[in-house]
Amino acid sequence: MTGSTVPFFSPRLFEEDRETVLRLVHATGTDPGQRFILGAHTRALEERLAESLGAADVVACGSGTSGLTMALAALGVRAGDEVVVPALGCAPLASAPLALGAVPVFADVDPVTLTMDPADAEARITPRTRALVPAHLFSTMADMPRFVALARRHGLRLLEDSAVAQGAVLRGTPAGLWGEAGVFSFVQVKTFGMPGEGGAVVTSDPELGRRVRLARNHGQAEGERFTHRVVGHNSRFDELQARIQLHRLPGLADRLARRMAIVERYGELLAPLAGRGLLVPPPGRDGRCGYVYTVLADEREALVQALRAEGVEPHVYYPRPLPRHAAFAPYAPRGARWPRAESAAARMVSLPLYPGLTDAQVEQVAAAVRQFVERSPLAPRRPEATTP
Numbered sequence: 001m002t003g004s005t006v007p008f009f010s011p012r013l014f015e016e017d018r019e020t021v022l023r024l025v026h027a028t029g030t031d032p033g034q035r036f037i038l039g040a041h042t043r044a045l046e047e048r049l050a051e052s053l054g055a056a057d058v059v060a061c062g063s064g065t066s067g068l069t070m071a072l073a074a075l076g077v078r079a080g081d082e083v084v085v086p087a088l089g090c091a092p093l094a095s096a097p098l099a100l101g102a103v104p105v106f107a108d109v110d111p112v113t114l115t116m117d118p119a120d121a122e123a124r125i126t127p128r129t130r131a132l133v134p135a136h137l138f139s140t141m142a143d144m145p146r147f148v149a150l151a152r153r154h155g156l157r158l159l160e161d162s163a164v165a166q167g168a169v170l171r172g173t174p175a176g177l178w179g180e181a182g183v184f185s186f187v188q189v190k191t192f193g194m195p196g197e198g199g200a201v202v203t204s205d206p207e208l209g210r211r212v213r214l215a216r217n218h219g220q221a222e223g224e225r226f227t228h229r230v231v232g233h234n235s236r237f238d239e240l241q242a243r244i245q246l247h248r249l250p251g252l253a254d255r256l257a258r259r260m261a262i263v264e265r266y267g268e269l270l271a272p273l274a275g276r277g278l279l280v281p282p283p284g285r286d287g288r289c290g291y292v293y294t295v296l297a298d299e300r301e302a303l304v305q306a307l308r309a310e311g312v313e314p315h316v317y318y319p320r321p322l323p324r325h326a327a328f329a330p331y332a333p334r335g336a337r338w339p340r341a342e343s344a345a346a347r348m349v350s351l352p353l354y355p356g357l358t359d360a361q362v363e364q365v366a367a368a369v370r371q372f373v374e375r376s377p378l379a380p381r382r383p384e385a386t387t388p
């Protein structure tokens with residue numbers, strides 16, 4: 001083993017803000033207004049995010065998951081509707097439609113970007129389909145121009161799961177604004193993570209924003225307590241977290257840039273191994289984000305063991321497609337297959353990626369991967385598994 005150990009998750013997520021966080025806990029607790037949710041700081045955070053994105057509205061809420069559910073409801077998704085989602089991704093993609101009584105319809109993914117394949121999604125559209133929910137995955141945005149065209153062609157609503165892609169831009173349009181609405185998650189490990197639960201719905205449609213605002217606080221309009229206009233949720237945003245996020249916002253651009261620099265360095269060091277049982281994310285910066293760096297390895301378990309032996313902690317997600325979970329299998333057609341999602345789930349390995357990684361740690365991680373590939377008895381090509 002060379003060098004230090006490299007943990008997968010940053011062990012010091014908020015260390016640099018320690019003093020400020022302590023001060024803000026005190027300031028919030030002793031504020032004469034005694035306002036702990038949906039106050040002036042939440043509003044200020046929403047306005048700053050809306051300005052920086054060029055969005056009509058940003059609605060801070062309790063989590064990315066509840067943001068997805070509320071945005072789907074605001075888009076008119078109702079019980080019995082079908083919502084096309086990727087077969088590979090995180091649970092809320094399936095559970096958000098189900099929370100509304102709608103049915104998730106799983107579409108296969110692109111073999112390289114691992115995001116929902118527009119052609120496969122189109123093949124699954126039926127007269128009951130109401131909405132499409134492409135999701136950006138790890139470091140690569142979904143093919144949003146094609147999803148926008150697909151939604152128009154079939155008269156469908158388009159919600160963009162941009163929970164992992166805050167700060168990413170595709171052809172000049174930020175992640176979150178390609179869809180009629182998008183969501184961000186601020187849970188600790190996300191690119192604008194914070195010490196707790198929270199998220200936001202972003203939209204260029206003020207009317208959608210108004211509906212989500214009503215939904216997040218029991219159907220009450222702001223300044224109109226105990227008047228419930230619609231059945232809503234408790235998905236409110238903490239004032240303490242809003243203060244912390246306002247403090248962290250000016251540093252976000254630098255942290256995102258550091259993440260992207262690490263993505264590019266991994267790409268430079270690992271791309272030459274292509275065709276030897278390893279596939280890396282596509283090159284370039286457009287439509288890319290620095291959330292998680294995921295490679296596809298034909299010999300995944302051996303690679304995981306080899307990385308650990310070198311002091312590098314990898315992480316395997318997602319180990320199985322959504323319709324292969326007990327929770328969601330009942331909603332998938334019997335006998336259906338998602339060959340590319342299944343193949344990816346069997347090969348995905350994610351490498352450490354966070355702003356606090358040193359250049360030396362990045363080199364150490366890449367060297368451990370390279371050493372594994374070069375020593376692997378399987379190194380002589382299995383091109384059928386690695387070319388798109």
Ligand SMILES: *Cc1c(COP(=O)(O)O)cnc(C)c1O
Binds near residue numbers: 064066092164185198
């Ligand atoms: C994290 C995540 C969510 C959910 O966000 P939470 O804030 O954890 O509820 C939704 N979709 C994707 C793709 C995510 O990565």
